[in-house]
Amino acid sequence: MKVLVPVKEVVTVDDAFEIDGTAIDERYLSADLNEWDDYAIEEAVQLQEDGVVDEVVTVTIGDEDTEQTIRQALAKGADRAIRVWDDALEEVDLLDVGAKVAILESVVEAEEPDLVLTGVQSGDDSFGATGVALAEAVGTQWAAVVNQLDLDNGADVASVHRELEGGMEELTDVDLPAVLSIQTGINEPRYASLRGIRMAQRKELDHQTLADLGVETEAVAGDLELTSMYEPESESDTTVFDGSADDTAGQLAELLREKGVAQ
Amino acid sequence: MSDILTIAEHRQGELRDVSLELLTAGAELAEETGGDLHVAVISGDVDAYAEELDREGVDAIHTVAYGEEFNHDVYTQAVTQLVDSIGASYVLGANSVNGLDYLPAVATRLDVPLVTDVVGLETAGETLTATREMYGGKVETTVDVEETPAVVTIRGAEWPVAEGEGSAAVEAFEAEIDEDAIGSSVNGFEEVAGGDVDISEADLLVSVGRGIDEEENLELIEELAAALDATMSSSRPIVDAGWLPANRQVGQSGKVVTPDVYIAIGISGAVQHVAGMKGSDTIVAINTDPNAPIMDIADYAIHDDLFDVVPALIEQFS
Ligand SMILES: Cc1cc2nc3c(=O)[nH]c(=O)nc-3n(C[C@H](O)[C@H](O)[C@H](O)COP(=O)(O)OP(=O)(O)OC[C@H]3O[C@@H](n4cnc5c(N)ncnc54)[C@H](O)[C@@H]3O)c2cc1C
Numbered sequence: 001m002k003v004l005v006p007v008k009e010v011v012t013v014d015d016a017f018e019i020d021g022t023a024i025d026e027r028y029l030s031a032d033l034n035e036w037d038d039y040a041i042e043e044a045v046q047l048q049e050d051g052v053v054d055e056v057v058t059v060t061i062g063d064e065d066t067e068q069t070i071r072q073a074l075a076k077g078a079d080r081a082i083r084v085w086d087d088a089l090e091e092v093d094l095l096d097v098g099a100k101v102a103i104l105e106s107v108v109e110a111e112e113p114d115l116v117l118t119g120v121q122s123g124d125d126s127f128g129a130t131g132v133a134l135a136e137a138v139g140t141q142w143a144a145v146v147n148q149l150d151l152d153n154g155a156d157v158a159s160v161h162r163e164l165e166g167g168m169e170e171l172t173d174v175d176l177p178a179v180l181s182i183q184t185g186i187n188e189p190r191y192a193s194l195r196g197i198r199m200a201q202r203k204e205l206d207h208q209t210l211a212d213l214g215v216e217t218e219a220v221a222g223d224l225e226l227t228s229m230y231e232p233e234s235e236s237d238t239t240v241f242d243g244s245a246d247d248t249a250g251q252l253a254e255l256l257r258e259k260g261v262a263q
Numbered sequence: 264m265s266d267i268l269t270i271a272e273h274r275q276g277e278l279r280d281v282s283l284e285l286l287t288a289g290a291e292l293a294e295e296t297g298g299d300l301h302v303a304v305i306s307g308d309v310d311a312y313a314e315e316l317d318r319e320g321v322d323a324i325h326t327v328a329y330g331e332e333f334n335h336d337v338y339t340q341a342v343t344q345l346v347d348s349i350g351a352s353y354v355l356g357a358n359s360v361n362g363l364d365y366l367p368a369v370a371t372r373l374d375v376p377l378v379t380d381v382v383g384l385e386t387a388g389e390t391l392t393a394t395r396e397m398y399g400g401k402v403e404t405t406v407d408v409e410e411t412p413a414v415v416t417i418r419g420a421e422w423p424v425a426e427g428e429g430s431a432a433v434e435a436f437e438a439e440i441d442e443d444a445i446g447s448s449v450n451g452f453e454e455v456a457g458g459d460v461d462i463s464e465a466d467l468l469v470s471v472g473r474g475i476d477e478e479e480n481l482e483l484i485e486e487l488a489a490a491l492d493a494t495m496s497s498s499r500p501i502v503d504a505g506w507l508p509a510n511r512q513v514g515q516s517g518k519v520v521t522p523d524v525y526i527a528i529g530i531s532g533a534v535q536h537v538a539g540m541k542g543s544d545t546i547v548a549i550n551t552d553p554n555a556p557i558m559d560i561a562d563y564a565i566h567d568d569l570f571d572v573v574p575a576l577i578e579q580f581s
Contacts, residue, residue: 013398015552024402094406097367097377124398127379128358129367132335136368141446142335144364163516164274164360167455167509175446185503223376223413224406227392232403234559241565248565249575252547255563259545261467261524262491262580 003044004113005078006104006134007058008034009069010124022093022229033069036119040182042189043149044117045077052153053115055079059107061089061100067205074200075192081203082107086210088217094226097129102219103210104130105137110213115158116179120145131181141178147186265296265352265386265411270342270366271304271316272357274333275452278315281357281417286425288384288417289355290320295386299323301349303436305341306330310433319427325349325436335365336445341438342369346412348436353391358416360516370414378408379416380534391415399533400556418534420541458510465494468522470513470540472498474529474550474569478506483573484528490580496520498530514539529569532557549573 009031017028047053058073059082060066070081084103092099108116118131135142147169148161155176162170163183174180192200210217241248256262269289271282286302293300299322304312309326316324327341342365346354354369356362358380370377382403383394391408393415462468469491471484481501488495495511502512513520515535525543530536532548532555540546541560548561549569558564565572 011398013401015554017401017554019402022404024398097370097379101371126397126399127377128363129370129377129379131367132364133367133371133377136339136371142364142368143447144335145360161453162360162364164452165515166519167517168274169453169455171450171453173448173450178446184499188505223410224378224408226404227407228405229397229402230404231554232396232400232556232559236560236562238558238561239563241563245567245571245575246578248567249572249579252563252565252572252576253579255545255547256467256491256524259524262493 001053001114002055002057002111003047003053003115003117004108004111005037005040005044005056005058005073005117006130007037007041007060007070007073008119008122009060009062009066010034010122012123019229019231022226024229031065031069033072034119034122036121036123036182036184038189039184039186040117040119041073041076041078042187043182046187047151048077052151057082057111057113059084059104061085061095061103063090070205071197071200072192074203074205075196076190077196079203081205082208083205084208084210084213088210089220092220092222094125094222094224095220096222096224097127097133099220099222100130101133101137102215103213104134106213106215108134108138114177118179118181120181120183131179135179141175142180143172143174143178144181145183146180147183149180149186264298266298266301266349267293267296267353267355268301268303268346268349268351269355270338271302271312272359272361273304273307273312276307278312279357279359280424281359281419282316283318283424284419284422285355285357285417286316286318286321287422290425292353292355292384292386293320296352298352301325301351302431303327303342303345305338306332306334313433317429317431317433318425319429320425321429321431324431324433326433327436327438329438329440332449333361334445334447334449335361335368336447337440338365339368339372340440340444341436343372344438345436346373352411352413354412354414356414356416358418362416366414366416373412373414376408376410376413378406378413381415381417382421384415384417396534399531401554419538455509458508460494460510462494462496462511462513463518463520465520466523467491467493468496468520468525468543469493469528470496470498470525470530471501471528472530473500475501478504481506483570487573487577490577498536527557527561528573530557531555532560
């Protein structure tokens with residue numbers, strides 16, 4: 001069985017930042033492996049260690065700088081990686097769900113995995129929709145927000161728990177092949193070991209362009225246009241306690257006594 | 264004129280609040296476009312749901328009686344057929360776990376744009392402008408969609424629930440459900456373990472988030488909880504890491520709490536966390552980041568390092 005894990009490098013923003021047009025000024029940005037994808041990688045690698053899966057392949061849409069993040073996934077146990085990038089993608093302001101799916105669809109068609117494990121959402125644009133949209137595009141089954149996965153060797157059905165709202169889980173059987181979006185907490189993602197990091201350097205990291213994949217440039221232009229970005233206005237009139245930690249703790253202590261919740 | 268179709272959501276025999284919030288969002292859009300507001304309800308006791316959904320501003324209710332509970336294959340088939348049959352320009356659904364389990368498939372099947380987790384909506388001519396957040400709520404953005412139809416999922420609790428009785432026409436919609444295309448089956452539900460402590464009963468919650476950094480540091484928060492005689496709760500990453508049991512998690516997938524005072528320590532205030540604690544009487548945030556989204560709902564805030572403030576606070580009570 002082959003598993004494909006789309007891995008995204010997400011943008012994280014410093015505490016203080018400035019907005020420049022429809023983007024945050026680059027000085028305030030860093031990059032990280034998407035939190036949800038870390039759990040998806042771990043789930044795939046564990047299935048491989050259990051002998052259910054033979055190969056774990058990752059796919060990332062991103063420029064050369066994302067290779068650092070891709071190596072993290074390889075160091076955690078993925079076998080090889082595909083990176084898709086193209087000048088046409090450089091120009092795109094907001095890579096929406098349709099655009100991501102257009103790219104991932106062609107990778108799925110080339111790789112023919114039995115299982116695709118995506119993260120539930122990405123920490124930066126949080127569309128939360130790529131996994132399910134991809135499943136529909138490639139004509140397989142799916143399940144969103146999976147926090148438990150039971151899959152036996154050679155099985156053609158995956159038994160999953162889907163985490164609903166309010167402490168409730170749905171127990172569902174999904175025919176394979178399928179795309180599952182993986183929720184945090186499903187496992188305990190490992191740290192990349194030194195040995196893993198060394199081995200990752202030798203693993204295959206294949207760069208593909210849109211043309212290589214047969215994806216039209218128009219397909220990645222997307223349907224959504226980002227028109228503005230701003231800091232949200234605070235709705236509450238928050239009282240900010242100022243001063244040293246002793247001062248602020250004193251003011252908070254007074255408040256808690258006033259409210260009658262502490263003596 | 265653009266017609267709007269909202270899709271109701273229910274679970275285990277009850278309509279979820281967001282179904283009525285969708286009506287408000289839908290009615291506002293219908294007002295702007297001059298179109299009709301259609302509502303669809305699929306599976307379960309659709310007639311009883313239809314009665315509840317008949318609120319002011321709703322023009323038509325379409326019932327699809329098929330199965331009991333949500334099944335994404337059934338919903339995807341029924342909704343795509345309804346969109347075609349009504350000729351709806353905008354499909355509005357919930358940005359819920361189930362909404363995200365079928366609406367992306369609907370958008371893909373119809374080959375139309377999808378905007379998720381929307382907190383504001385406006386139309387002008389052929390353009391739909393949606394407001395959504397990025398980077399964990401640090402910034403808000405507007406995105407324009409020029410095409411119709413388009414599928415939109417709205418965030419819960421952003422629109423008020425629709426009130427007022429309506430006089431909508433209720434019609435059974437005969438969706439053609441292809442059973443061979445149903446590739447998943449729901450076998451039941453399970454409640455996540457309760458456990459010894461019920462955080463929803465507490466008057467004072469000391470709640471800790473990822474800002475605590477390491478499991479050992481939790482001792483500091485335990486000490487604070489002891490000094491204040493408070494109950495300890497947390498955001499999700501603390502539970503995911505196995506540092507606290509699941510019954511301590513506040514939020515969308517955890518517990519809803521309404522204490523007199525909620526002290527959020529090193530918690531950013533992601534929407535799924537806020538969903539569980541925004542009903543607290545008084546919210547206090549201790550966070551180094553003055554721009555963290557938790558500050559939007561905090562009544563009192565300390566913009567400082569928890570490792571300085573918490574020991575000083577413990578000192579105040581010993
Ligand atoms: C379907 C779904 C369901 C979810 N359900 C839930 C749920 O029920 N509950 C929940 O909580 N989350 C839930 N989440 C996860 C949610 O999106 C966030 O990832 C999570 O709430 C973040 O937790 P946090 O605030 O502790 O961590 P972070 O977002 O990492 O925030 C940590 C905060 O600590 C601050 N900080 C760091 N160091 C210090 C310091 N020394 N002193 C003071 N402050 C400091 C930082 O400035 C930051 O604001 C769900 C997500 C999804 C997709």
